[in-house]
Amino acid sequence: MTIADLEARLGYASLVAYTDAELAGAYTSDLLSDVIAHAPENSVLITLQAHKNTVACASLAGVLALVLTGKAEVPADLLDAARQENLAVFRTADNQFTASWKIAGLLGLGLGPIPGSKENL
Amino acid sequence: MIPFETQNSPSIITELLYRLKIKDIMTHPVRSADPTTRLREIQTTMRENKVSGVPIVEDDRLVGMISVDDIIRALDQGYIESPCGVHMSRKLVVLEDDMPVSMGLSHFEKYHFGRFPVINRDKELVGIVTSRDITSALLTEMNRALETLEAEINSQAAPVAAGEVKRVFVVRQFDYENAGRASTELKKLLQERGVSRKTQRNASVASYELEMNIVNHSLGGRMIYQFSADRVVIEASDRGPGIPDLAKAMTEGFSTANDWIRSLGFGAGMGLPNTKRVSDDFSIESTVGKGTTVKVTIVFETAPTPQEKPA
């Protein structure tokens, strides 16, 4: 899938102009320290943390696109930062769970291997 | 070493470590010297002022440090009369005055220095921090928190009007250990009254948002629940600092929460708008420097009939 698929196939609203590129994976998180540490390169980040710092953390981790969930307004300084870092930004009314599931579909991820569960009562 | 760490300490201590800034706890003004000052003179400064390190400053810039160890070495090797600039350690690790105290703690863990010079945004020397400064600041702050709590408990008179049930809960600033307890109690009381799930949820959400606002943003306050036959009135009042711009505070997404409040899962700027959304009546009054009182009413969706409620 490419960045443009988020707009074309999921109908997510694009908030800044971007250069299309292939996306290798996705990461869902609200905690910026977690994004820096674990978001994979060339991925899309699904988050409801609509804050300027999200852009900085995402670009440190090599993220190419942000999908912002949640109801809060997207601040102008976030969009300015995204333009500078050449990061695509999308907004959706889907919550994080639904957005992650749909993007997994775009990435062609089916029912994966189910790791063994443990009971610990 | 200092027996505080951010990982496994009670949340009130963790909070203090993040809330207190280096500038709140540092020693200042700081005794400094310039590179031409003789080590002998610095030794005298240390003895007279009972300090263990003296920053060396040239043209308002911090350029080095002389510690007790440096003085001992100078005495040992016979260069105590020479200018300190030649012998000072130039490998400097500094703290900035706006950093949280937690950063200071990790510096003491990481580097084995007994003190760190503190600089401001303009790179000027503004103070010095020892582990003793950190310990005593924390003790003072913890004492203050306890005193506040005690004063609040003693000032509770709680008059209860006839025919109504009133419950009062003290809510402390940054007390994440107890944050939300009042709202959990409210939910239990509503369950006991047999009100609908939707009512329970609306009242609990309103109460929880208001309670967390007191914990996250105020100097402390209380939650008062006043039950009557068909409604509960929730009053959340705090002692300050007050909200300068109420219209802004009522806007979704507006938040003054800092990063650590956000890291605890709050501060998305939804609190007051969400409280209003779930309430049947909502009013807010705020005076900067005095405090904020929010009063909301939740009308029970089905009137409770506690007497007839099945056991």
Next chain:
Amino acid sequence: MTFQQVLETVGGTVIVKGSRWDVQEIQHVMACSLMSDVLVTEEDDILLVTSLASDQTARTADMVGACGIVLMNDKTPQAELVALCRELDLPLMTSSLPAFECCWQLGNRLNGPATPKS
């Protein structure tokens, strides 16, 4: 979807089972680590998937009438969280999966794989 299916789907470990483990039918999932956003949800009986390991998670879940909690990202629940889940009769399980994996696995289990238009 039942709690047992959730457990299998996320490769989880049961911490608190509670009385609703076998009877609750889960229809809504919410993945969120910011509790303020959980508080604006409108649905009843959501399954809350989060990486916040403190007791605030259980309090928030209780306030919105959530039916259970999955603590993901290999987080160890704090003792207060476990105690409160027991007190409030809220099922709690942990999973080593990160949020994205949790969401797509649970989404696929709940709705089948997403098929965006091409």
